[in-house]
Amino acid sequence: MSEKLSFVTPTANSPWGTYLSQVDRVVPYLGPLARWVETLKRPKRALIVDVPIEMDDGTIAHFEGYRVQHNMSRGPGKGGVRFHPDVTLEEVMALSAWMTIKTAAVNLPYGGAKGGIRVDPKKLSLQELEKVTRRYTSEIGIIIGPHTDIPAPDVNTNAQIMAWMMDTYSMNVGGTATGVVTGKPLHLGGSLGRVKATGRGVFVTGREAARRLGLDLRGARIAVQGFGNVGSVAAELFAEAGAKIVAVQDHTGTIVNDKGLDLAQLVPISRTDGVVGFKAGGDIVPNEDFWDIACDILIPAALEGQLTADRAKKTTAKLVLEGANGPTVPQADDILAERGVLVVPDVICNAGGVTVSYFEWVQDFSSFFWDEDEINVRLDRIMMNALNQIWDTADKHKITLRTATYAVACERILMARQERGLYP
Helix, strand or coil: CCCCCCCCCCCCCCHHHHHHHHHHHHHHHCHHHHHHHHHHHCCCEEEEEEEEEECCCCCEEEEEEEEEEEECCCCCEEEEEEEECCCCHHHHHHHHHHHHHHHHHCCCCCEEEEEEEECCHHHCCHHHHHHHHHHHHHHHCCCCECCCEEEEECCCCCHHHHHHHHHHHHHHHCCCCHHHCCCCCHHHCCCCCCCCHHHHHHHHHHHHHHHHHCCCCCCCEEEEECCCHHHHHHHHHHHHCCCEEEEEEECCEEEECCCCCCHHHHHHHHHHHCHHHCHHHCEEECHHHHHHCCCCEEEECCCCCCECHHHHHHCCCCEEECCCCCCECHHHHHHHHHCCCEEECHHHHCCHHHHHHHHHHHHHHHCCCCCHHHHHHHHHHHHHHHHHHHHHHHHHHCCCHHHHHHHHHHHHHHHHHHHHCCCC
């Protein structure tokens, strides 16, 4: 008899509630391993930390930080750190659990972890941002390390923040530990190809899914929600393959051009003014209209919970590529399946980032670094092999790609749990 986890009380469409629903759906395909399924429904460890800093004006501010290690049966924890004013423990728990599934789905020797600070980094000076980063790193330093838990960039974090994290950890342990984080600057042990890896993974899996659907990418209409590192890179690669990017949405609004947006102009403008700054290149429409745009491929690459049941009923897409983590709520999943819309789930679709993070980690240990072409070849091979195995599982059991991904990943995780046994 297992008691319910008391960390949070999830609702149906909350991040943790969505994850639990996804796990429940895969239980019938786990066979004897189903006896271990509660392992997946609770994090191994959750750390809540106070992050106090002295602000530039001399006042003392306190921020709440988290690091959750969901499951480490297959290896050290792996997962990003996000700085966002809406970060919660429940969200970080869900993101850490999705990392557990993601690393197992592409068969990387990792478990799942995630971190975050409830802060709006845009309101901090560079000096304040560094202080927050370093204090947070010191507070979670008791559970992270190159062999235990390896953070990486996520929402509103970048290579500079990873450099501060690596330096803080290194100073505290008395030696340079490049492998404690990934997504670092190149000259501090970062990897070529890391910046574009997640977007490239979305493209590689999307290209294969389109091929299997008989959907020609040349002239295919694509709508992208979220135009940061993932969405913009995926959009550029699809455009290079002949597709038209007809709609883009980010935090500033939504821009549409039925003939295709000029990405060479849109991308640099979006970095400074958001997509609505590209007024000459398309029409600005209300955000909710984004989901009505006539398209063949929809790429939700923003935050979780964006593709709701109502929006799933409206989309004209034949293929959904989840660039974000948890963008589709369970009810929407069912509606899309009933409508014959193929969804390539986040835990495989956006796994390019963690795959190249793995490459970076391996390169740091060996102090031998690969060129970008070799990294892209290795990335494409791992992504394609993982997707093909998941597709075969979906065909065998007549289930969705999401359920098939969970079936493959959960079998690997729970087999490791079973074979390791319980200690003491």
